[in-house]
Amino acid sequence: MDILATGMGWINHTPGGLNRYFADYLEAMAATGHTVRGLVTAHGEDIAAPAYIRDVLDKPERLSTLARTRAFRARAKAELLRHQPDVFNPHFALYSSMVTRDMVPAHIPIVTHFHGPWAQESLVEDAGLDWGQKVRYQLKKNVELLSYRRSDHFIVLSQYFRDILTRDYGVPGEAVHIVPGAPDIERFRPADNREELRRALGLKPGAKVLFAARRLVNRMGIDNLIRAMAAVVHAEPDTVLYIAGDGALRGHLQDLIDQQGLGGAVKLLGRVSNEDLVRWYQAADLSIVPTVTLEGFGLVTVESLACGTPVLGTPYGGTKEILERLSPELLFDDHKPASIAARIISALNGSSFVPGRRACREFVLANYTWEKAAAAISGIFEQAVQEKEKGAVYERSVL
Structure with missing residues (x-):
């Protein structure tokens, strides 16, 4: 199966849980036999990444958030035209928000990894509810809703995130699949001495x-x-x-x-x-x-x-x-x-x-290995592809 995934940053350039998951996830899916392509941004700087990872920027430059989002849109569009994947798989709502449903051919399912409520996380970090913070929260929430309404299925890492996705974003429970994350068990292992x-x-x-x-x-x-x-x-x-x-x-x-x-x-x-x-x-x-x-x-x-x-x-x-x-x-x-x-x-x-x-x-x-996670995610992708082949029409109403 050919998978086109959009992430956020690259782990060796920008540490973080989502970036670590994205790197390990694509490695595990490639090891399972899938053809994977992953889009990230490291501001165009050199990164030690596998050949299937592409920076959406061609040269080093510091761009605004909006410009980076547009760069993801342009690179995703180019990848979709170059070779159609079997599944389009976004991992970060902001950077996939401009990849509209009409850019992704109707027969290709969109399966979104939900890594957390971006707007709500920002509100917690702002530690307040003044007018400006409320506006920023609503703008981010609208971006999330815009991205999620076009998804056919969702993958979450826990029941907790499944509950947030169904309760706060209006996603039907049957569209949400729980697949826990995993460490690299060869790297994260007990010390020899x-x-x-x-x-x-x-x-x-x-x-x-x-x-x-x-x-x-x-x-x-x-x-x-x-x-x-x-x-x-x-x-x-x-x-x-x-x-x-x-x-x-x-x-x-x-x-x-x-x-x-x-x-x-x-x-x-x-x-x-x-x-x-x-x-x-x-x-x-x-x-x-x-x-x-x-x-x-x-x-x-x-x-x-x-x-x-x-x-x-x-x-x-x-x-x-x-x-x-x-x-x-x-x-x-x-x-x-x-x-x-x-x-x-x-x-x-x-x-x-x-x-x-x-x-x-x-x-x-x-309980928590990439072998198990990759097998479960492969099954979800196969289900999504089969539904499209049967002509299932999907519309999400979360706005």
């Missing part, structure tokens, strides 16, 4: 190492985790939290660390390489996912588990759906600092259940 790795990272012998890999933005709850560390360090003095990631809140979070007197117990690593991300997962005793809202899946959760490192997380969205299958004791009661601290302390002192490293790895191998 964990103690040697910990020494190489400069970790103190006997230290209890916590690790969180998150964008430093409001909805990720990193501020709550930092506040929780005061109680954690009081109860377990040898505990150190390392936070990988960057974002608008980095300065604020560093100020919070200093104000709490946690300079020796909480370290902001900034953006880390893909290789170092694996090393930190492998070295940590626990990974922490403190997201407050809109956690559609939690790729970081299954990446850590694949490395053998247990995860503690907030009881919301995709994090809850993953961890409660492994053990409900891995979930905080809520996202408040006191709840986060209590669960971390009980995990560290052995008073609550924490699965072993082998059990964590086996849980991922049994």
Whole structure:
């Protein structure tokens, strides 16, 4: 099957959950035997990407959001004319919004990957509801609705996102398919020599190492985790939290660390390489996912588990759906600092259940692999193609 997919950025150029998924997804679909073409933007800069990935810009230039969206439209149109795919597969509403239904031949189904409510995420990050924010929210919501109304089927990573898509965007439930994401199990795997790795990272012998890999933005709850560390360090003095990631809140979070007197117990690593991300997962005793809202899946959760490192997380969205299958004791009661601290302390002192490293790895191998995901997605694409062959006429009414 020939698949034309539009994404957002390329993972080696612009880190992020959607970009990581897009890269791994296309690799898995190609390995399954499909012919794939993926459109992204890295602002025309050189990227280390497979031959099936194309930047929509031909030369390095910084364009406005509207100009980038137009570039996606032009490149998608050219690809559709050059060789018609069996399926058109958008992954980001904004960059696919100008690829109209009349550009995609009627016999080609549009199957959209829904990675989250873009407008709602922006509203959470704005942390307010002034007039300008309301206008921006509605504009983004309209772009999403415009993109989604032309889709035949949708793929989501969790029941949580399925509920958002049906409730907030008016998409019928029968058009939405849940296919959980997956880590690269060859890359995210337990360390051959964990103690040697910990020494190489400069970790103190006997230290209890916590690790969180998150964008430093409001909805990720990193501020709550930092506040929780005061109680954690009081109860377990040898505990150190390392936070990988960057974002608008980095300065604020560093100020919070200093104000709490946690300079020796909480370290902001900034953006880390893909290789170092694996090393930190492998070295940590626990990974922490403190997201407050809109956690559609939690790729970081299954990446850590694949490395053998247990995860503690907030009881919301995709994090809850993953961890409660492994053990409900891995979930905080809520996202408040006191709840986060209590669960971390009980995990560290052995008073609550924490699965072993082998059990964590086996849980991922049994439930979250790209082999399983690619097979499920292939089935959805085949269903969509067969419906078109039978002459099914699809109209979405979500506006």
